[in-house]
Amino acid sequence: MSDYIWKKASSAEVDGRVMRFLAGEDVVLDRELLPFDIRASRAHAQGLARIGVLSQEQADAMDDSLRTLARRFEDGEFVLDSRYEDGHSAIEAWLIESLGDIGARIHAGRSRNDQVAVALRLYMKDRLGRLARACEAIAAVCLDRAEREADQVLPGHTHLQQAMPSSLGLWWAGHAEAFIDDVALARQTAAWLDASPLGTASGFGVNFPLDRDGVAADLGFDRLVVNPQYAQNSRGKVELRALDALAAATSDLRRISWDLSLFASQEFGFVRVDPAFCTGSSIMPNKLNPDTVELLRSLHAVVVGARMELESVLSLPSGYQRDLQDTKPPLLRAFARGLDGLAILPDLLASLSWQQDRMREAIAPELHATDRANELVQAGLAFRDAYRQSASEMETLSQRTPEQSNEARRSPGGCANLLLDRLNQRLKSLQMQ
Known part of the structure; x- marks a missing residue:
């Protein structure tokens, strides 16, 4: 793309190295956000039609074009790459190319500031929903095995020392309740951030009587972020809370993975991890390593690191600052890795084989x-x-x-x-x- 959407006739040429630095990972990261950005653009166009900034015919033409873009992106026919500064400019360029002057009207009443804010909130609602469903699946496996193995004995430990007789039923039920709490937290967090910032533009409102409530409803939001300044100040704040919900689940994932790492060792010998979740050693022919369990155990570090990275960006005054661009990478990275790991756990747990004789013998x-x-x-x-x-x-x-x-x-x-x-x-x- 030869020009940037912010380019004016009086604009000086910007050094290519500077532009690469300013854009950062945006084009790559926005591949995760583009479907949500397209949804928001479709809703925005219909909202503009309702207040007469666009005709209904123009809004419908935009809607058809954006549907096509979404389909081609999903099919891999449209690639968000270095031709574009980011996903927002790609959408506008697509509409101008396909609809000419009509496409150039899409940006009325909005800024890239509220575009990214609404795309991120839609993304977080989606990912928190996935998080809740992943934790539901884990809890369901734990409860099923708790019921089936309620009476099987297991040494109970405190301080990594044997403490009292316990049971697999109690162990499974304990982990089940942890992930049930994580379901609740994911859903509560999704409800807490279920507010649309679209229509606040750069943080000061716009000169049109935008149908913000109608657009929010079209996008499935429960309410508005009312104040334009807060729409910008909440950037990063809501991402932190979403990461908190993810961290609660990965913390429980770490704990159950630690249990399995210990129980699967020869010294304990309580459980056998299915070979489908193990790998061998490059040098020791005798080894079968529970690598999946170990990497699930370390996954929480990715989320904590992302949270600290995001927290460090947010020492900012009111209003939009370009630093907020750097809140995207840790959020997207943590949810991608975290959800992938949590999705593996139900099958791993369902396949575990307990060594009942060994567990019973261990109880002194x-x-x-x-x-x-x-x-x-x-x-x-x-x-x-x-x-x-x-x-x-x-x-x-x-x-x-x-x-x-x-x-x-x-x-x-x-x-x-x-x-x-x-x-x-x-x-x-x-x-x-």
Whole structure:
């Protein structure tokens, strides 16, 4: 493209190196955002027709042209490349090329500032929806296995030391509830940022009585970002909250991956990771490495790094600043990597094979000491006295079984009373939202 959309007759030539620096990764990054930018442009054109800035015929011609652009982009026939400064200029260039003077009218009542803001909010709503569905799928697998394996014993650990007998049911249900919370957070965050900034232009409003509410409704937004200044000041703020929701899920992903990394080691030997999720060593013929689990464990670092990168950009005064361009790369990178990793987890979890004999053998007699203390409390002793007496009776615990210990733990949520029905009901209610 020979000219930039901001070019005026009086504009001096800008050094090519400067333009490459200013554009940065925009053209590549905007490939993720272009479908949302096109949607917003279609809605904007119809809004302009409703206030008479465009005729309905002109708006419909734009709509047809933009539909074609979306289809050709999806099919790979249109490529967003270095011919364009960014996705916004590509849309305008496409409309001018296909419709001439009609296409040149699309930018009335908007700026690239609110174009990118609305495209990013549409993108985040979409990705938070995907995040919620990914966490739903993980939670569903965990709940299914919790029900099927509720009574299988597992050594419980604190401080990486054996603590008490536990069960696979409790372990699975614990991870299920974590990801149910992540579903809720993703949906709450999507609702929190469900506001349209389109029609605020460069942050000061425009000279037309734009149908902002109608355009927002056409785009599926719940409400408006009312104040034009805040439409710019919220850039980065909403991205941070979206990354917070993603980070909550990848943090839980890291924890379950850590458990599996330990449990799959020869020292534990509690679980076998399906070979479909493993690779071999380049030098040691005996090795089968749970590489997928390990990379899922490290995925949270990508999200935390993206969040810190974005946070560092946002030390800015009110209004639009070009620095905000640098909030896009970490957001898009984190969601791309995070959602890819979370999508793998349900199949990995469903394929795990537990080594029940090994888990049962690992439960030493002294792990029943807390059970004995609680029995003494039920017989009338103060807990601290029961604690000391149980500590002096370790040699009497060898006849107890892990099954007996788990069956006695009937408090709500405990091994013998997992309340899986409550967790299933909460998951279903979230899925219906």
